[in-house]
Amino acid sequence: MLSYPTPFTPPTKEDDRLSWLRLIRSRRVGAVTFWRLIGEYGSAEAALHALPGIAKAAGVQGYEPCPEPVILKEYQAGTAAGARLLCRHDPAYPPALAELADAPPVLWCLGDPALLSRPMVALVGARNASSLGLRMARKLAEGLGAAGVTVVSGLARGVDTAAHAAALPTGTVAVMAGGVDATYPAENAALASEIALRGLRLSEQPIGLEPQARHFPLRNRIISGLARAVVVVEAAARSGSLITARLALDQGRDVLAVPGHPFDGRAAGCNLLLRDGATLVRGAEDVLAALAPVTAAPEHAAARAPEPEPQRTWRDMATLHRQILDRLGPSPMAEDQLIRDLALPSATIAPELLTLELEGRIQRQPGGLLSRLD
């Protein structure tokens, strides 16, 4: 059922872009699956054509890609909202984000995409930040902005809000968990409008989507994926900001943290990161110093297509499926660990994982983790 690899074609025509949108909006196709399908079939259109057959061969009956009218409706709504669809190989697509294995295939952008071509730093932290934390977020955002750095954050309450507001005059990017037009929280509606006018809002999610809990980790990988460095301004132990920080480390980003006194519980997460080797931040200068070694901007990834992977026979696949499923459970396991356990090349296992994912038998989670669903 799997075809041989086909030369990759970037989506230059309108139809191609709509096919990309349709493929990523199809059931069980996440970013990683998207890139594997593109790698195997050469184009979104070919992948969409092949999907029902892959599903059927894997025992999933009646699988259909996302219907075309749904895609047309999203595209028209986005355009009507003044948003622009950025595909991964477009020149304006941020190169650091493009390098991720789970790079968003498409991003809806509302505002000035030129902000994406400058060095970016993410400021993240507590929603219920202390006044010290909010002051630090403002001070860092101002100092980074003055140095020509775009400040990236998530438009949440607390640290995010303070960072965006302080960076409005110099340039800020808000990564939305829901649709690029779905402002959340409601109290940040005015700030969100300002950012669309003077900064940039972006989202990989469909226009109009209201954010749900599962969208926030996906959004966080874009925040850290855009940035050269992630600064945790204030974070308690076991907070979402710590998850963002760990994800950033997995992505090869520098993680920095603002210390606080150990008797202040709101600093516990930052102090934990510092003990684990994060760079200590006293002010914007410390962040800029951490960026300094990167003198040249990373090479633009536009010309780089994912490598096609070798194909396997159906018999091999059936055997491997069982081996993989036997090793996975409901608790997430690192893909690397699974590959080591199976003692097989990654290129052999990867297509099987794709199929199992499309079958809905395993699930991918941020950080290269896999869990079994059935």
Added chain:
Amino acid sequence: MLSYPTPFTPPTKEDDRLSWLRLIRSRRVGAVTFWRLIGEYGSAEAALHALPGIAKAAGVQGYEPCPEPVILKEYQAGTAAGARLLCRHDPAYPPALAELADAPPVLWCLGDPALLSRPMVALVGARNASSLGLRMARKLAEGLGAAGVTVVSGLARGVDTAAHAAALPTGTVAVMAGGVDATYPAENAALASEIALRGLRLSEQPIGLEPQARHFPLRNRIISGLARAVVVVEAAARSGSLITARLALDQGRDVLAVPGHPFDGRAAGCNLLLRDGATLVRGAEDVLAALAPVTAAPEHAAARAPEPEPQRTWRDMATLHRQILDRLGPSPMAEDQLIRDLALPSATIAPELLTLELEGRIQRQPGGLLSRLD
């Protein structure tokens, strides 16, 4: 004038101990010079005998070692005060301190010397500490004490006072800048008395000496020299605690620091240390974790005498004196750097430095630094 090296004899007899006291109390004989003289002459008595000749040969007229009656008076005063003279090779002399190149040859001890045989941690910090800093000093002292660690500090106001007071029930050592009986500051007289009763006070300085500014850095090298690790509890930038921390690093001690928010200036020194690689401390557990890798107590240094150094001819010395003095100025220079610049073995240069020091032409400072005096 210099004799050939003589086998080293530890000061077991009363007379030997008085000779040690006399040698270290003699003009221009600091701890480093003391050990070089002992290394070259085999005993304090022989070194005392040779000193006037070395001085004369170097052009210093009328040099006399410390008069014997002064030493007898100090010894009697110390004994009358209930203090005990600990010489470097005594079994009770703390082994970690004995390993320093500038180990104090003698220490006056008032209290329980058994506290020196337990693992020791130094708590240092600001005299004008914040209430957070004082609370942290108490909490760390209590936690370390409960784990069987002796808490070492300097009996100063602020962090030192809080640390000693909290560690009184479990064991604390106060290292005095002046004489072991010269309580400073006056407001700590009651605490000092308690420490002599339930803990230990010690000093390398003569009984009765009122501390002066130059005594504090010498005292600080003993604080860090006793300890396996030095914890800076709270310190502003450019504070004395930072100097202690750097000295501790030179001595190969672990340096740890309690973080604070960057907007709190009283944490600036600690945050600087953390940026430079100090271990972050949130509580006593973090300090104990840093000590954990050291499972066995360091070998006792009692049997280890300083290595005798090869001797040079007078002609070699005259040439080298000029080369050394040409390279030194009033700003301190590292001895290592000087040795590299001269491209001669350390064993060749060391005796010349001794002579220049005895001549009063160069001065040794903590941290292996040399400066020119004339």
